[in-house]
Amino acid sequence: MRLRYSRGVLTIAAIVVVLAVAITVGLITLLRTVTPLREVVAGCTVRTPEGDLDLDVEQAQVSATIAAVAARRKLPERAVVIAYATALQESKLSNLDYGDRDSLGVFQQRPSQGWGKPKQLMDPVYATNKFFAALVKVKNYRKIPLAEAAQEVQRSAGGYAYAPHEPDAKILAAAFTGRVPRALHCTFPEPTATPSPAARPRTDEARRQLARALGSTAITTEKRGWLVAAWSVAHAQKYGLRRVDYRGVSWRVEEVSDGWKPGGKSSTTEVVLS
Known part of the structure; x- marks a missing residue:
């Protein structure tokens, strides 16, 4: 038996089909034009002419601390490169509370x-100072191969292993010493609710901890200013910082794209934290 439909039913069916097609086309067009939301994951990126590197937040903090301690001791960039290569091999730039036998720290x-007490060696500032104090005693450490200089300090069973980290160490040194401006960008999720007092900017504490590594926080050169800026960005999540301004550009935590943006405070003698 054949079913027969009235003209009205067929008209309604046709209208439904047309509307369904129109809605589908509209949704597809909308999805193509709307930028998908990015999940913000805590992490940092270093970009320099020597190359790019991705770091987790702890690695960035350790890197910034090593550069600051070197600046306080007035050491050349070569010393920083050796320190980074050593730390990359020994701990992947992490402050480990374990290791071979009683080994600890970065x-x-x-x-x-005789390196120190366990609690001391878990302090990256102390550990870095001990490393540099030993490195400067190595004859011609600036000129000899990196692996030889690192091995003279570490006395490792496999001293050859430090050499492959030299390219990455040079990238880190260029960024964290401040030689390359605006080289570090970090992102992390912002609180979804009103920040607790502990999560609000603790700029005074950030400056105190910077001073532990760097000594005076005065900005005497542009390079030193970018070192302070990099240290501040690396420690932004820890101290609840949302913005770092220096020389007319600004890092902001909400900038999930990357890089520093124009419009920051233009001071050349101060890195402004907020």
């Missing part, structure tokens, strides 16, 4: 070998 220094 440089995997051993209390039993």
Whole structure:
């Protein structure tokens, strides 16, 4: 038996089909034009003429600390490169509370070998100072191959392993010493609710901790200013910082794209934290 439909039913069906097609086309067009939301993941990126590197937040903080301690000791960039290559091999630039036998910290220094007490070696500022104090005693450390200089300090079973990290160490040194401006960008999720007092900017504490590594926080050169700026961005999540301004550009936590943006405070003698 054949079913027969009235003209009205067929008209309604046709209208439904047309509307369904129109809605589908509209949704497809909308999805093509709307930029998808990016999930903000905590992390940092270093961009320099020497190359690019991705770091987690702890690696960026450790890198910034090593550069600051080197600046306080007035050491050349070569010393910073050697320190980075050593830390990359020993801990991947992480402050480890474990290691081979009694090795600890960023440089995997051993209390039993006279490097210090366990609590001291878990302080990256202390550990870095101990590393540099030993490095400067190595004859011609600026000129000899990096692996030889690092091995003279570390006395590792496999001293050859430091050499492959030299290219990455040079990228880090260019960024964190301040030689390359605006080289570090970090992102992390912003609080979805009103920040607790502990999550609000603690600029005074940030400056105190910077001073532990760097000594005076005065900006005496542009390079030093970018070192302070990089240190501040690396530690922004830890101290609740949302913005770092220097020389007319600004890093902001909400800028999930990347890079520093024009419009920051134009001071050449101060890195402004907020």
